[in-house]
Amino acid sequence: xxxxxxxxxxxxxxxxxxxxxxxxxxxxxxxxxxxxxxxxxxxxxxxxxxxxxxxxxxxxxxxxxxxxxxxxxxxxxxxxxxxxxxxxxxxxxxxxxxxxxxxxxxxxxxxxxxxxxxxxxxxxxxxxxxxxxxxxxxxxxxxxxxxxxxxxxxxxxxxxxxxxxxxxxxxxxxxxxxxxxxxxxxxxxxxxxxxxxxxxxxxxxxxxxxxxxxxxxxxxxxxxxxxxxxxxxxxxxxxxxxxxxxxxxxxxxxxxxxxxxxxxxxxxxxxxxxxxxxxxxxxxxxxxxxx
Numbered sequence: 306x307x308x309x310x311x312x313x314x315x316x317x318x319x320x321x322x323x324x325x326x327x328x329x330x331x332x333x334x335x336x337x338x339x340x341x342x343x344x345x346x347x348x349x350x351x352x353x354x355x356x357x358x359x360x361x362x363x364x365x366x367x368x369x370x371x372x373x374x375x376x377x378x379x380x381x382x383x384x385x386x387x388x389x390x391x392x393x394x395x396x397x398x399x400x401x402x403x404x405x406x407x408x409x410x411x412x413x414x415x416x417x418x419x420x421x422x423x424x425x426x427x428x429x430x431x432x433x434x435x436x437x438x439x440x441x442x443x444x445x446x447x448x449x450x451x452x453x454x455x456x457x458x459x460x461x462x463x464x465x466x467x468x469x470x471x472x473x474x475x476x477x478x479x480x481x482x483x484x485x486x487x488x489x490x491x492x493x494x495x496x497x498x499x500x501x502x503x504x505x506x507x508x509x510x511x512x513x514x515x516x517x518x519x520x521x522x523x524x525x526x527x528x529x530x531x532x533x534x535x536x537x538x539x540x541x542x543x544x545x546x547x548x549x550x551x552x553x554x555x556x557x558x559x560x561x562x563x564x565x566x567x568x569x570x571x572x573x574x575x576x577x578x579x580x581x582x583x584x585x586x587x588x589x590x591x592x593x594x595x596x
Contacts, residue, residue, distance in 0.1 A: 312379035399437035459501035496535035504577035
């Protein structure tokens with residue numbers, strides 16, 4: 306079994322760790338470019354922008370030479386704010402690149418796994434990120450390739466989230482206030498919308514089990530917990546017994562832990578939420594400590 310990961314970011318780092326450390330499999334990761342501070346656990350090939358024709362042809366050549374049994378595509382412009390700001394770029398990366406890749410792989414005797422988004426199951430006509438991901442998944446389905454799979458993943462968090470994602474700001478605020486009795490405030494846009502939250506290592510490990518067992522499905526409900534962003538934030542405060550704080554939601558008002566009825570949160574979810582906050586920035590690439 307040989308696994309080729311296309312794309313980096315959180316998913317690429319964690320998958321490279323699982324493939325190398327947990328399963329001791331042969332693997333390769335192909336990146337646009339490698340950040341100096343990012344630690345991957347597999348050999349890395351840098352090819353530049355995936356959407357440039359010359360670089361895309363390099364990717365096809367790497368696939369032919371490496372001869373993987375499985376390809377996992379994690380390439381995406383994932384920040385909804387960036388997708389809305391750079392619409393054409395989002396369509397090129399999230400949709401057109403995947404279309405070219407799926408077409409190239411259609412007649413290859415290997416399994417192609419594309420990581421989509423749970424937002425594809427929602428009606429979000431003004432969200433370019435969702436539109437572009439739907440386009441990719443729809444095209445893969447229409448190729449009629451029985452070895453191609455799209456996993457519409459729920460929100461899956463880890464300490465690797467960077468500043469493009471709102472969760473990084475929430476993590477940083479709580480980390481700064483864990484040992485303080487001072488009042489602090491967390492600002493949100495729309496905090497009452499429910500989201501399906503999960504822990505990235507558990508989610509990606511389930512995908513690895515599917516690969517090993519050659520049994521694929523798009524159901525990750527057993528690993529998720531449905532919470533609004535206000536509930537998620539208050540859950541963190543409750544875990545660390547923080548009382549002197551408030552959540553200011555631009556669209557629905559101001560809250561503290563006494564103003565919101567919290568649903569019952571599974572212990573497994575509480576455990577990874579605590580871990581999310583406890584891992585400091587200088588330790589995020591030591592995956593053996595938290596993955």
